[in-house]
Amino acid sequence: xNDPLLRVEDLKVDFWTxxxxxxxxxxxxxxxxxxxxxGIVGESGCGKSVTALTILRLISxxxxxxxxxxxLYEGEDLLRVSVKKIRKIxxxxxxxxxxxxxxxxxxLYSIGDQIMEAIRLHQQVTRREAYEKAVSMLVKVGIADSxxxxxxxxxxxxxxxxxxxxIAIALSCRPRILIADEPTTALDVTIQAQILDLxxxxxxxxxxxxxxxxxxxxxxxxxxxxxAIMYAGKIVEEAxxxxxxxxxxHPYTQGLFxxxxxxxxxxxxxxxxxxxxxxxxxxxxxxxxxxRCSSRKNLCMGTEPILREIGTRHKVRCHLLEGxxxxx
Numbered sequence: 001x002n003d004p005l006l007r008v009e010d011l012k013v014d015f016w017t018x019x020x021x022x023x024x025x026x027x028x029x030x031x032x033x034x035x036x037x038x039g040i041v042g043e044s045g046c047g048k049s050v051t052a053l054t055i056l057r058l059i060s061x062x063x064x065x066x067x068x069x070x071x072l073y074e075g076e077d078l079l080r081v082s083v084k085k086i087r088k089i090x091x092x093x094x095x096x097x098x099x100x101x102x103x104x105x106x107x108l109y110s111i112g113d114q115i116m117e118a119i120r121l122h123q124q125v126t127r128r129e130a131y132e133k134a135v136s137m138l139v140k141v142g143i144a145d146s147x148x149x150x151x152x153x154x155x156x157x158x159x160x161x162x163x164x165x166x167i168a169i170a171l172s173c174r175p176r177i178l179i180a181d182e183p184t185t186a187l188d189v190t191i192q193a194q195i196l197d198l199x200x201x202x203x204x205x206x207x208x209x210x211x212x213x214x215x216x217x218x219x220x221x222x223x224x225x226x227x228a229i230m231y232a233g234k235i236v237e238e239a240x241x242x243x244x245x246x247x248x249x250h251p252y253t254q255g256l257f258x259x260x261x262x263x264x265x266x267x268x269x270x271x272x273x274x275x276x277x278x279x280x281x282x283x284x285x286x287x288x289x290x291x292r293c294s295s296r297k298n299l300c301m302g303t304e305p306i307l308r309e310i311g312t313r314h315k316v317r318c319h320l321l322e323g324x325x326x327x328x
Contacts, residue, residue, distance in 0.1 A: 004031035005209050006055075006094075006177055011069035013047075013054050016062055020281045024050040026233035027069070029307070032177065037203070037210045039224035039241070041217055041256070045277050047233040048213045049099060052179050054079075056090050073177075092122040095170035097163075099182040104166060105154040111138075111165045112150030115172055122173045137168040140205075141198060160191040164198070171202055178203065178210045184219065196223055218260050221245065226313075229253045232278055232288035235307060239314040249316045251293045287319060295320055 013025040025047045032038050040048050053059050055071050057078065071078040073094065078086060090096075098104040106114060115134035119125065125133070131150070138146035141164040154162055163183065170178055180199060184192035200223050203210050212220050220227065220241070227244050229237040229252065237250040248254045258271035275292040278284055284291055290300040299319045307317040 003034075005034050005036075005074065006032040007070070007072040008051070008055070009070040009072065011051065011054060011071065012067035013050050013059060013064060014067050015064050017281065022280045023283060024064075024233055024280060025054065026283070028230070028233070028235055030228050030235060030238065032209050032211060035207065035209055036226065037200075037212060037224045039212045039214065039220035039227045040230055041214055041220065041227055042230035043215055043277055045280070046230045048230055049181050051230075052096065052181050052211065052213055055179065056094060056096060057086050058090075058096075088122070091118050091170075091175070092173045093175055094177040094179065095173070095175040097166050097170045097178070097180045097183050099185055102159060102162065105162060107154050110151055110153055111157070115150075115165070115169050118169050118172050133172065134168070137172050138165075140171075140202060141165070141168045142194075143168075159187055160194065163187065163191075163195055167195075167198065167202070171206060171208075174206050175208055178208050179213070180210060181213045182215070183212065184214075192219070199223070217256050229256070232283060233280065234288070234317065235315075236289065236317045237315065238307075239311075243311070243314055247314075249310065249314075249321070250289075250318050251295055251320070252289050255292075287317075 008028055008030050011025055011028040015022040015024055028047070028051055030038065040051070042048055050059065054066060055078065059066065066079055069079070073089070078089065105111065112131070112134055115137060116127070116130040119130040119133050120127070135146045135150060138149060143149050143161060143164055157165065183199065184195050187195065196219070199210070212224060214220055224241050227239065227241050228235050229250065231252050237244070237248070237253045244253070248257050252273070255271070255273035259273070273292060278288050278291065286302045287300040287305055290296040293300065297319055303319070305317045305319045307315050308321065309315050310321065
């Protein structure tokens with residue numbers, strides 16, 4: 001990729017707990033091109049949301065601490081810029097749709113005030129101009145009677161409407177990068193499809209790049225250009241979306257595909273990935289996935305695999321590509 005808009009390099013994030021140091025992100029690398037949609041997929045607890053929050057330095061310290069790495073936006077490391085500068089970038093150049101639309105809006109302020117606050121914080125406009133921009137954004141996200149809705153409080157809106165308001169806030173300053181963290185959480189299937197269609201339409205209209213974070217592979221199939229599969233704080237596979245759907249290599253990726261319901265073909269019961277994510281305080285040696293992997297080798301239990309390129313922009317972190325005997 002030539003001159004990516006965003007590049008994350010060897011990002012490491014820990015949290016201090018009473019039981020010890022929790023390693024939430026253990027060396028994440030990825031890039032985002034101009035106009036691209038990247039999907040980051042993995043089970044809850046794998047470090048997806050922590051990665052997103054760290055990009056904008058929204059990790060509370062303590063207990064969180066950024067142990068290392070870089071977040072390069074247009075060549076500048078966001079982990080090392082001043083607090084004043086990162087505050088200017090948040091919501092203006094890079095916006096984040098938080099995971100819970102039910103709780104992310106302030107219940108004490110009208111939705112109009114909350115959209116206007118984002119606009120006035122980053123743009124030199126009058127209150128009247130901010131009001132007109134806010135109404136316009138509500139129209140764009142498909143909320144009827146927008147002028148009336150400006151006066152409403154979050155509790156007066158449905159979950160789908162609250163998520164539309166979150167999108168309006170995130171896109172009100174036409175950011176260059178939009179990070180959508182589980183943007184359809186707690187919404188029914190019909191509303192999920194509407195929200196994804198809305199995000200894609202507005203992304204193209206505003207010409208913004210986007211990172212979509214989710215646990216649902218099927219959800220991002222038609223919206224993401226490229227997918228990064230995350231497990232226990234690391235990217236374990238990365239490829240173009242169509243390539244990954246046709247040729248998943250890592251056992252964890254294959255397990256995720258086995259969990260997708262299918263309407264066509266033979267109607268078999270869904271498969272499952274045995275076990276659960278490892279304790280991030282006591283991550284196993286070697287490949288973190290080896291306790292759950294039926295194809296593991298002796299090498300998997302003692303040596304951590306590297307992320308290697310096996311095709312055109314297809315990368316996999318797995319010892320099974322190296323040959324050798326499996327664990328008996």
